[in-house]
Amino acid sequence: MIDPLDRRRAITGAAKRFLLDPAAERLGEGRDPRLAPDDSPPRLTLRALEKIVMSRSRERILENLDEMYREAFERAKATGDQAQMTTLDFAYRREQLYFEILLDVRDAVERNR
Numbered sequence: 001m002i003d004p005l006d007r008r009r010a011i012t013g014a015a016k017r018f019l020l021d022p023a024a025e026r027l028g029e030g031r032d033p034r035l036a037p038d039d040s041p042p043r044l045t046l047r048a049l050e051k052i053v054m055s056r057s058r059e060r061i062l063e064n065l066d067e068m069y070r071e072a073f074e075r076a077k078a079t080g081d082q083a084q085m086t087t088l089d090f091a092y093r094r095e096q097l098y099f100e101i102l103l104d105v106r107d108a109v110e111r112n113r
Contacts, residue, residue, distance in 0.1 A: 058103050065095060 069092040076084035 058107075061099060061103065062096065065092070065099060069095075 069088060073085060073088045073092075076088060
């Protein structure tokens with residue numbers, strides 16, 4: 001028969017571990033914390049970014065940008081709206097620069113893994 005005092009000590013010890021170190025109790029002693037389920041709310045942190053696999057190539061992203069602006073530019077050209085064409089030209093070059101910078105940052109992060 002199990003001694004009630006030992007049972008009480010085991011329960012008290014488990015409660016102390018749970019209250020003082022909840023992560024250790026959830027993970028279990030001696031288990032790898034990387035294998036534990038991540039129930040934290042999603043946040044844009046370095047840890048979250050490391051989990052994301054970058055799937056689109058630089059060329060595909062820039063081709064999509066080019067296609068989107070080309071369609072809008074052709075519509076403005078068809079209507080003869082010179083002001084809209086000038087605005088789109090500037091916006092395209094600005095967005096292309098932004099994407100280049102972001103893609104350079106993405107490439108640097110991927111190299112550091």
